[in-house]
Amino acid sequence: MQIKDFRVDHRLKELTEHRTVLLPIACYETTISKNINGFIPLHWHDELQFVVVIKGEATFQINDECVVIRESEGLFINSGCVHMAKDMNDSGCVYICLNVSPSFVLAQELYPTLVAPFIQATNIPYLHLVTTERWAENIVKSIIEINQIIKQKSPYYEIDISIHLTLIWKNLIINGVTLEYEQTEMRKNERMKQMLNWIHHHYAEKIFLNDIARAGQLSRSECCRYFKRLVMKTPLEYVTDYRIQKSLLLLQQSDLTVTEVAYQVGFNSTSYFIDKFRKVMNMTPLAYKKMIV
Template identity: 35%
Template sequence: MQVFDIQITNDLQEITAHGNPSFPIGVYKTLLSRNVHGYVPLHWHDEIQFVLVLKGCVSFSVNQSTYYVEEKNGIFINSSCLHSARTYNSEDSEYICFDINPSFLSPSSESIIYQKYVEPFIRYNSNSAITLSTSVPWQNIILDDLDNLFELYTKREFGFELNMYAILLRVWHSIVTHTPDYITEVDANAFTENQRIKQMISFIHQNYKQKVTLEDIAKSANVSRSECCRFFKQMTKSTPFEYLISYRINQSILLLRKSSMSITEIADEVGFGSVSYYIEKFRNQTNYTPKEFRNYCTSLSEN
């Protein structure tokens, strides 16, 4: 299963249901070129995440850091960390992703397992991400476990839930015992910066239909315009206006797929003052014109 278009709230939280309350695990095989954007946009969720790259090289942005993960290697991304994924080079990339609610590791908050080994790790997330390399023995074991988890989940033979649970407990034990500094205090600067970028992006999401200036975005986080540009670029790898245009395009994609509005109406609805400018930016981001993209989506639904 692949999520082709990740739905997020104004503060970038993903709202996809990963599994269900009785088995809160989502398992996805993702080919980045098949995502509606061609990449996985910046978002966060309560679930911890393990990734195993099957093909190509993937650039993962997690909080303020970028990790380049090659084929057969992987990455762990902690709960509530802002992250995105893009193909690093021209070759398409594919990976398996496991989104796991921390409650699955210990259903009871009163358990010593939760209090000593789960809650401190996800709360004091100085380890926002851990790369998993085949060249490191304990990490290579985790990568093999992830491969086994996907096979178990895919085959779904009797007892697969128990088997997955046992493997995930072993994986988690390896993660926490190889990162003994996880109960250090929260990095106050990192927390502040995460809150700041969430404020800026939330402002853009709430006001993208209107005229938005750099000063407006800067004011939303109480920073200067120059600091806004520097900080936004550092955190998202794009300028505030590049992000604004991209978000407007992404919102227009939803309307092209799900509404009968005209191209002119859609351009106005998502905040573009000019239809020609909208078409130009849409083509730059998707390699289609809005009309071509709508026709392409229609042809897919008919097949």
């Protein structure tokens, strides 16, 4: 089942519970354009994420890096990494998304030596799974197989899933990447999350650049560099876009006017809200409201 409007908390951490009834995993097919935003917005979670594109192509951003994933290719996104996805060229991109708790990948006795070092490494926010590489091809095949196993739910299917997860992880850690642990990079990621957390908690209030910089314990210029690096926008441009995202759900409530929604998400001018909304959504808030409600 696709998650069209997954919830995140004020820290941008996804609140969706990634699990089946018995297992700490979730596997589903996602059509990017069917998300309420028309794309998968910036978020993060503790679970490891594996993706296989089965139709079209998409651009994934992981931390400050972007990678294009085409049909039949895959992607591994490490635990705690901020990421988002957008369809490319209106391709109708559909991908299998497998989220799994790091603690479930291998037996707990193996976790300290074979899992923890990998998810803590700062040089592996993601891995592009190109099937010309045997190890990557094996991972892609296992992700597709897990998706089928969950759909069919044959007797003891949980054991089959566990076997494939073990194979996925074995192929992932034998690809030859040398693990690195850069303290500076860890601090950058933590400061960026602190600033995003602050925005997501205070977006309905009046926000100044100084406020955001202070949340990350940075100067104004350093704050701007961090945002340009991660989200390719200024901090205040990000605030505006986030307010637009938050307005989408409110506009679906028939009892709220466009003006009421504008003020609830932090705009102090209805005309400014309409102008910014049109630039992001290619329609006015009222047109969106009529289309949805």
